[in-house]
Amino acid sequence: MAKLELLLQKCDSLTHIKQLQAHLLTIGRFQLYPSITIKLLELCALPPITNLPYATTLFHQLQSPSTRHWNAVVRGLAQSLQPTQAVTWYATMSRSSQKVDALTCSFALKACARALALSEAMQIHSQLLRFGFGRDVLLRTTLLDVYAKVGKLGFAQKVFDEMPERDIACWNALVAGLAQGSQPSEALALFERMAEEEGLKPNEVTVLGALSACSQLGALRGGERIHTYIVNAKLDTHVIVCNAVIDMYAKCGFVDRAYEAFENMRCGKNLITWNTMIMAFAMHGDGCKALELFEKMGKNGVCPDAVSYLAALCACNHAGLVEDGVKLFNSMAGSGMVPNVKHYGTVVDLLGRAGRLQEAYEIVKSMPMFPDVVLWQTLLGASKTYGNVEMAEMASRNLVELGSEGCGDFVLLSNVYAAHNRWDDVGRVREAMKRRDVKKIPGFGYIEVEGVIHKFVNGDQNHVNSHEIYSKLDEIKCRIKAYGYVAKTNHVLHDIGEEDKENALSYHCEKLAVAFGLISTDEGTPIQVIKNLRICDDCHVVMKLISEIYNREIIVRDRARFHRFQDGLCSCRDYW
């Protein structure tokens, strides 16, 4: 027995496992040593071996599998590419003679989180209450986490509220859950509550959730405070935390400070550190710096991965470095990289924006995989910019086939027709939109004034200063018109906007936020706005004019990148 356990410790491949198993079988002891078979199962079900077919076969050879045997398989399946199988095994187990324990529930719940299986999670929830595990803090945390990950933040909050005692992991799970679930303000509020009410000291996991919330909100003040705390609490010994700090500064509009944090790291950099910084430069349109860093990472012994290439390509795209981008893309194969659909998407965007539509299309045709919705949207956007009707129609057909119901796709196609005075076709697209009940993602934006985050949705009238904001917008309109501004009215948008007039062009959330910034900050202070979608043509023009007429620097972070408006010009050089 002792000898067997020694052998077991040395098993590091499936061959070894098989040899040991064969040995046990030949001496007729296979069924006799549960502790050995448990270890064997755990070895082959988990990394680095991870051979689940073999694990399940081995399991089926057992005459009376114990709870721990079951758990080994459920755990392995939960971490595998088919987490739903873990749930199936859990269900089979709960019907078998063997008792499910708290760990089985925990593994099955994690599987639900990965498979985004809400109803299964709820079933396991009610079962674990019946089994009497309802007071297990670890299990409750898992439960909270599953609900948050499947998007049921209300349920997660309820699990949290009902906990009589909460340790730091419970708070961390909810802070992270809210941040990941697009409720960054709530995440930050909870983060504050944690220290104030419970006197808990945020750890490296807590600050990750909080920093992510700041990144989303563009909450520089909050981010700075958390950064100070991180340094004081010596949490900056964790690479993962440093990476999140870099990302936070970059997304709050301060690449320089992101780079400063990158340079002054007290711990070693990893692949993600480099990727985050390259992406940061890309977002800010600093193409050359991004490419320099991409070169430098290789020299520092960190091998670029698919994300590094994507970030560098993205940098070329935002900076208009067409030749560099194409060269980089073509160099991928030579470096043993297989471009994925995102790399193709970026290079198609790069060529499309430069007006090289035919080349872009050639690349689409050469792709070894099916183009996705985003890629066709990219091509459609470029076709609109350059007025290529055939290409636009082709992209639209593909979008319809892929079941895309985004409002933007229809609007773009209709704009192409409108530009060619093909009004019958414009009408046809309009009809199709009505028939299909196209979806419109609501636009919203944030602005931080004196450390307070203000949120605006399109056509928002709920802000306390709503009156002043709207009169400021009227004033802006007058002044920019005097400069020759003509609204970039969009026929289709106007047409479908009839029902909700609030969504009209002139009250886009970024305009509201900038107007609020103008009335609530001192002259000369830069105004920074964060938006969830891409900035529209009209807003882009208006921002440029405001920056000139009001002599204000305006920084807008949209879904894709930063736009820095100054003296009537934008840092993207209208290339976006």
Add this chain to the structure above:
DNA sequence: ACAGCCAAAA
């Protein structure tokens, strides 16, 4: 003595 919370991506 097999559990929970964890950074980047067109």
